[in-house]
Amino acid sequence: MPAEGKMKEVTSVVNAVKDAKIQCPLVGSWTNFVTINLVANTQLAVGGRAAMCFLPDEAKPLAFVSKSTYINVGTLQPVALQALTEAAKAAVELGKPWVLDPVAAGLGDTRTQLLNALKQYKPSVIRGNASEIIALANLWGIQTEKKGKVEGVDSTDTVDAALSSALELAKWTGGAVAISGETDIVLDINNTYRISGGSAMLKSITGAGCSLGGVIAVYAGVADPLTAALTGSVVYKYASERAAKKGMGTFSFQTAFVDNLSLLNADEVEKYAKSHINS
Ligand SMILES: Nc1ncnc2c1ncn2[C@@H]1O[C@H](COP(=O)(O)OP(=O)(O)O)[C@@H](O)[C@H]1O
Ligand SMILES: Cc1ncsc1CCOP(=O)(O)O
Ligand SMILES: [Mg+2]
Structure with missing residues (x-):
């Protein structure tokens, strides 16, 4: 896609970066206890406000x-089945977006x-690694070809191998899949983008x-x-690329990465987006 052809997308990205810092949206999160602190801190770094919950009775008021x-x-x-299902249901009933x-x-x-109980609530965005996207499409029965293998939380598949699964998921939800x-x-049902760059050091932090x-x-x-x-x-591609330095250790990288997310400069993000978003 020539540079002028993706100006609409670049402008939308830059506006989202700016608007998050101006509007500071509160995001209610239901997430795992391995990475909960990083999730909250990265949300704060880009301008959002974080609230992490666990209990079913908190689902409606948080949404x-x-x-x-x-x-x-x-x-x-043990409470996750009830709590997470009610959180998704509440978001949908309130007409608010949710990310899975x-x-x-x-x-x-x-x-x-x-995951089967969440299917009916059609997430606005599904974000996963390649094997998770393939596995979810299989699990939801919207893809007949059985493939893909999640090893614990890791992917064993290429991003391209998950493309058709992602498209099927987007057809089901009507939303976006990353x-x-x-x-x-x-992608969504009408558009597909490839975003290059970033640092492989992101694989070295949980x-x-x-x-x-x-x-997201x-x-x-x-x-x-x-x-x-x-x-x-x-x-993520922009901040991780800026954070990574030859020979640096993984925890210093994590700190530098969150720092770079908190210091996002709209002009630099614009320049980066122009050269790293491809169709
Ligand atoms: N080899 C790589 N080079 C650059 N960025 C990467 C690489 N692998 C993963 N990432 C980035 O790391 C982040 C997490 O992606 P991924 O590792 O696929 O997710 P998960 O941690 O759920 O398996 C994303 O921003 C992705 O772009
Ligand atoms: C290691 C681990 N185990 C259960 S959840 C989790 C964190 C996975 O985080 P990510 O998928 O972002 O690497
Ligand atoms: Mg993951």
């Missing part, structure tokens, strides 16, 4: 005060039962994917689902 909801199924506790990260989709009966990897793919979902939920509080997913992808 009510939030601009969007983030649901991540990483570490499920189907971590380790396919692992165990509880996770499968929960497949993360060396090059991300962000929660890069989880926090990307949480940040911040942008979903100020922009449409496709723009939100695209903006999350671009700022």
Whole structure:
């Protein structure tokens, strides 16, 4: 896509980056206890406000005060089936966007039962690694070809192998789907974008994917689902690339990465988006 052909998308991304900092949307998050702190801190870094909950009775009131909801199924506790289902239901009933990260989709009966219960609520954005996107499409029965293998929380598939699954998921939800990897793919039923760049050091910290979902939920509080997913992808590539330095250790990288997310400069994001969003 020539530079002028993607100006609309670049402008939408830059506006979302600015609007999150101006509007500071509250995002209610239901996420795992491995990466919960990184999720909250990255949400704050890009301008959002974070609130993490666990209990079923908090689902409705949290959705009510939030601009969007983030649901991540990483570490499920006994109350998760009820709590996360009610959180998705509340978001939909209130007409607010919600983002799903189907971590380790396919692992165990509880996770499968929960993800199946969430299907009817059609997430505004689904964000997962390639194997999770494939596994979710299989689990939801919207893709007949059985393929893909999630190893714990890790992907064993290429982003391109998940493209058709992502498209089927987008047809079901009517929303956006983001497949993360060396090059991300962000799509809805009408548009497909590839976002290049970033740093492979994101693979060396836990929660890069989880926090990307949480940040997409911040942008979903100020922009449409496709723009939100695209903006999350671009700022993760941009901030991780700036953070990584030869020879640096993984925890210093995590700190530098969150710092760079908090210091996003709209002009620089614009320049980066122009050269890293491809169709
Ligand atoms: N090899 C890579 N090079 C650059 N960025 C990467 C690479 N692998 C993953 N990423 C980035 O890391 C973040 C998390 O993606 P991923 O590792 O696929 O998710 P998960 O942690 O859920 O498995 C995304 O922003 C993605 O673009
Ligand atoms: C290690 C781990 N185990 C259960 S959830 C989780 C975090 C996964 O985070 P991410 O998918 O962002 O790497
Ligand atoms: Mg993940």
